[in-house]
Amino acid sequence: MDPTAAGADVAVAGIDEHQLIKSLHWYDGFVVCLANPGFLISDLGYAIGDLGTLGAVVLWGISMVIAVVQNQVYTEPATMFPDRAGGISIYAYEGWRKYFTFFGPMAAVGYWGGWTAVLSIFGLTVGQLIQAQWFPKTTWGFDNVIHMNLPVLIGIALILIVWAVNAVGVKPAVWVGYVTGALLMIPLFIFMFLPYLTGTWHASNLSWQLGHQASLWASIKLAMVWLYLMGWSAYGVEAAATFAPEYLDIHRDTRIALRRAAMFSLAVYVLLPLGTGGVLPTGEISKSLSVSGVQFFVIELNKMIGGGANFILPLLIASFILSMNSATMDGSRALYGISKSGMTIKWLGHINKHHVPSRGMTVDMVVNIALILLLGSTIDILAASNLGYIFTHVLALTGVLLLRKARPNWPRPLKLSTGWLYAAGILALGNLAFIVLGAPSFSITGYGGYLELLMGIALEIIAVLLYIYRRVVEDKLPVHMRDPSVDEPDMALFEQLELAPGAGAASS
Numbered sequence: 001m002d003p004t005a006a007g008a009d010v011a012v013a014g015i016d017e018h019q020l021i022k023s024l025h026w027y028d029g030f031v032v033c034l035a036n037p038g039f040l041i042s043d044l045g046y047a048i049g050d051l052g053t054l055g056a057v058v059l060w061g062i063s064m065v066i067a068v069v070q071n072q073v074y075t076e077p078a079t080m081f082p083d084r085a086g087g088i089s090i091y092a093y094e095g096w097r098k099y100f101t102f103f104g105p106m107a108a109v110g111y112w113g114g115w116t117a118v119l120s121i122f123g124l125t126v127g128q129l130i131q132a133q134w135f136p137k138t139t140w141g142f143d144n145v146i147h148m149n150l151p152v153l154i155g156i157a158l159i160l161i162v163w164a165v166n167a168v169g170v171k172p173a174v175w176v177g178y179v180t181g182a183l184l185m186i187p188l189f190i191f192m193f194l195p196y197l198t199g200t201w202h203a204s205n206l207s208w209q210l211g212h213q214a215s216l217w218a219s220i221k222l223a224m225v226w227l228y229l230m231g232w233s234a235y236g237v238e239a240a241a242t243f244a245p246e247y248l249d250i251h252r253d254t255r256i257a258l259r260r261a262a263m264f265s266l267a268v269y270v271l272l273p274l275g276t277g278g279v280l281p282t283g284e285i286s287k288s289l290s291v292s293g294v295q296f297f298v299i300e301l302n303k304m305i306g307g308g309a310n311f312i313l314p315l316l317i318a319s320f321i322l323s324m325n326s327a328t329m330d331g332s333r334a335l336y337g338i339s340k341s342g343m344t345i346k347w348l349g350h351i352n353k354h355h356v357p358s359r360g361m362t363v364d365m366v367v368n369i370a371l372i373l374l375l376g377s378t379i380d381i382l383a384a385s386n387l388g389y390i391f392t393h394v395l396a397l398t399g400v401l402l403l404r405k406a407r408p409n410w411p412r413p414l415k416l417s418t419g420w421l422y423a424a425g426i427l428a429l430g431n432l433a434f435i436v437l438g439a440p441s442f443s444i445t446g447y448g449g450y451l452e453l454l455m456g457i458a459l460e461i462i463a464v465l466l467y468i469y470r471r472v473v474e475d476k477l478p479v480h481m482r483d484p485s486v487d488e489p490d491m492a493l494f495e496q497l498e499l500a501p502g503a504g505a506a507s508s
Contacts (some may be wrong), residue, residue, distance in 0.1 A: 024247050029240035029257030034181040035326035036265045038319045039233035042125055045293045051208035053277025059226050063234035064269040068262040073135035073424045078254045079413040087242035088396035095399020097483045098406050102464050107395040108338035109463030110388020117385035118327030119368035119377045122320040123158045127151025128292040133313055146373040155372050163365040164330045167358050180322035191196045192271040196305050201278035220428030228438025230385045237261045239330045251413045293406040332360030344466045346474050387439050390431055397428035411494045
């Protein structure tokens with residue numbers, strides 16, 4: 001069937017035997033990014049326990065401001081490559097290929113690793129919530145090489161369900177996002193505003209623990225570690241760029257989706273820690289972490305609305321399913337995009353009959369089931385996946401600058417002003433500092449250590465090996481440290497996109 005037969009509102013970005021269909025509006029990308037509050041919810045208890053409520057509010061706010069600025073920077077490269085799925089990893093690859101080719105696959109697989117881990121983290125978190133609230137006496141399980149208990153079993157089931165929904169097309173997946181995103185608004189309202197209305201919020205519960213370390217350097221180091229960890233959550237609003245080839249109007253929809261997703265998340269990332277942190281003393285939140293990172297939300301719900309927790313918790317669980325859905329959509333497209341760019345094995349560059357990268361989704365499913373079975377801890381999984389993700393932002397931000405130097409005449413429908421380029425350089429250095437100080441010092445949070453760091457490094461090594469295999473075995477080409485060739489832009493594609501309503505060159 002001709003995908004353009006439905007009318008003028010449907011265009012395609014041609015790929016192989018199947019195609020990514022241009023059927024999304026900016027608000028579809030925005031809904032995908034509603035997963036970010038779920039990321040915050042999963043980490044918030046640990047941050048408050050270490051930093052105090054006020055410390056967590058300040059650092060989450062800083063992390064989201066960084067994300068807002070980064071999203072603006074990413075609007076330029078998102079419209080430079082309108083037929084390329086894969087998001088910021090593609091910008092890193094294109095920017096760095098002339099200078100160091102291995103950075104491309106490292107960024108691509110690192111980016112995918114950060115997103116795909118969402119499936120196992122939230123699958124396990126949902127299982128822990130369900131057990132804590134409705135099956136507290138169900139404590140069966142075993143730990144012998146693999147971990148198996150009720151939360152693990154629930155997590156695996158959710159991963160399989162999310163995979164099945166995404167495999168049948170982008171629209172069903174987006175509609176899952178709409179439903180769960182709408183349900184998410186209720187627990188967000190409750191945790192951000194209800195504490196003030198019920199009188200359960202007390203300023204005396206707001207603590208500042210960031211300066212309580214042995215020295216000023218120790219406090220700075222702790223802050224850098226947490227900014228490193230928070231990036232996994234806050235920076236996720238860049239996911240709107242991954243769907244650039246599927247927006248009806250790539251210029252307008254990409255820009256609006258990135259900006260509005262970032263601004264909405266900025267508000268949530270300040271108001272949610274402030275609201276929840278004022279209900280319970282920091283010590284009580286810290287104590288609840290021995291059960292799970294989200295146990296204190298159950299305690300607060302029972303304190304604010306009593307038996308209503310049985311109604312609100314399913315909505316909170318829905319927000320985690322939204323996060324899993326968004327991660328599958330984003331991570332699978334990242335694998336597809338890096339395969340089409342020649343950075344990993346050809347097998348992943350496949351679109352199924354529903355026009356979605358089903359093989360990438362299957363890899364996501366298998367890897368995350370393995371993570372749950374082998375690690376069994378959400379914080380361990382986060383620590384192992386975060387290194388590559390933050391490093392990808394370093395490479396993408398610097399990639400934007402390098403593209404200006406290497407391809408000055410390439411079409412830029414959304415061209416950034418000079419000030420944004422300076423911001424890109426500053427943020428690249430900042431994220432690099434988070435990695436240098438945060439990644440090796442993860443153990444000072446009390447969760448994880450060098451094992452997780454080594455797993456993150458191993459993932460980057462695997463990325464390079466798969467790239468070499470693709471070049472030497474599949475493409476039968478030599479491996480070069482630098483690729484001086486520059487592809488010519490498909491001007492016909494840009495001219496076609498200029499005909500879209502509202503399209504046109506702009507400067508931000």
